[in-house]
Amino acid sequence: MTWEQRWHPLREEWVIVAAHRNNRPWTGETVGGGARQAPEYDPSCPLCPGNARVGGARNEAYEGVFVFDNDLPCVGPAAPGELPSPPPPYRNRPATGLARVVCYTPRHDLSLAELDTAHVADLLRTWQVQYRELGDRPEVNHVLMFENKGEVVGVSNPHPHCQIYATNFVFKTIENEAATCLRHWREHRRVLMEDVIAAERADGRRILAENDTAIAFLPYFARYAYETFVVPKQAHQSLADLSPEEVRDLAAVLHEVQIRFDNLWRMPFPYVMALHQAPTDGRRHEGFHFHIEFHPPLRKPNLLKYLAGPEIGGGSFLSDTAPEEKAAELRAVPAVHYAHAHADGGGPDA
Template sequence: MSNSFNSKDHPHRRYNPLLDEWVLVSPQRAKRPWQGQQEEPLTSVQNQYDPECYLCPGNLRINGVQNPRYEGVYVFDNDFGSLLSEGVSFDKTEDELFQMKPERGINRVICFSHDHSLTLPEMSVEAITNVVSVWKEEYQNLGELDYINHVQIFENKGAIMGCSNPHPHGQIWAQSSIPSQVARTQQNLKNYYDKHGTTLLSDYLQREIEINERIILENKGFVALVPFWATWPFETMIISKKPLNNLLAFSHEDQALLAQILKDLTTKYDNIFSVSFPYSAGIHQAPTDSESHEEWHFHMHFYPPLLRSASVKKFMVGYEMLAEAQRDITPEQSAEILKKSSIIHYKNR
């Protein structure tokens, strides 16, 4: 072997301890020309009110329900939810190869603002703090239902991520089972906690702060970074500095600090290509199954699809579907791009 390994030049695999899986990193492929699919960039919405929008205040939704003339945050049960709250009788089958069981739950939509034209980076910290406060309330209220064992809070931003309405909003799915990916994460977090007596993300975050190579933003309560094992080109994660296992442990100051780092991170995203940056983002926190869950540590994932421009996205196909996740640009390279991106929105320069 004539060459010494260099993570900036040589293919390698990185381990994700949250999911107990590996990702293939191929930095040499970042130089390849692109002649594939070009996406339409996500354009900013200009109108503060759209009479045709199902989520704007006072408008009639498709099912005939009229939205109140709300201001700020507005939450309602999804008109076309993926889960139903009614329980059903069921005779369990013993067939090992054809297992199924009913799933019960609630789907809600959370409008971040009455203003149709705003996205998180263009909202004030105070307005985003109100969103975080409602997340906390919904997590508590839904989690107190005896049949709800997990509450998933998330946002799909942009048509490229399957978002069917540009009005600023997210979703909440609460269900009786703990979803597969969350269950895998929980098992890995618990294995680590049982072995070390500390949360996995506390120790990981301390090491990231010491290395200071992939950290994007930091304030008194939270750190935003590109994970060492990031799969998506500009994937990031927000981690609480204190090992808070869910939103109920947040003080009002914590909520404001999370709002600040959310605003700054999403602004950096928009500024990379001077476009409203698409992503799927969501909170991972303790299940609501009445267990103590000392192993859980609040974190929030951001999975943006864009790769090298506003019109070129990363595809998870072929090898990724059949073998394991793969990325070209290294996490350190994407962290450097995000670090250099301004926290002053490009529209306000």
């Protein structure tokens, strides 16, 4: 047995690692293993090509990546300018912004892992355009892009898609990360994520994929069992700053990670994926290094990582697994998707 605390430099908090706990007797709730087989096209799906959405608009007969304004946005440009003031110490303000949906493919039945790498690169280029357009708006201080995949993380529609929130505020995780990276830059004149990459490459055990300009690894300080970072090696504040070569390399690494996820248990692997990009609030944000984080909720095929006493009550994350062990599991599976193992390494075209 080992009891260890590992420092999370981006969040500036300790993670408790007690890997022996993953095999403790469990009589609590479990979740279903696989997902139901979906059709290529679902006439009732509001994200499939040509179908009507909840707001009444009809999707284009799109063939590639498709972007539209969310019909039920969490923030909006028409947020009321004046709100009734609550009594101290409470405060409020309008939640203005734009919310969009990005459909990865017209195919209802394919995840990003099952598409080909060229299609993943197309998606990255779409994200670049969206970040530039939305971030250039004076009222937008942050562009958050994320995907919720799988019923266990509460996804409302299985059609492969992600969401974009362009808001008049900076989400707290990014706000804290930007401050931490700036402080590290000012104290050491080094980019914190570049120091993390150097440490991971020196160790080597937690690296999942790597090419000339991109790398993926389970960080030393991982909180979730299969938490994974996908990072360009060169420091950029946003995805929009990457060169065409860097986009292709990042797409290849991102795609390989998702294939390894699915191959681990031969099932669609659930996760929350978030793009960590610098705020668009006009500040310089020195030291910020764009990267993509995956937070998969499962620690076994049918067992969730529950946030309970230590996390919710105490505010410190307790990891039931060791990143080195989980990385070894992912490294051991093929880099060709199990559903297309007969092919030459790529998924079906969209």
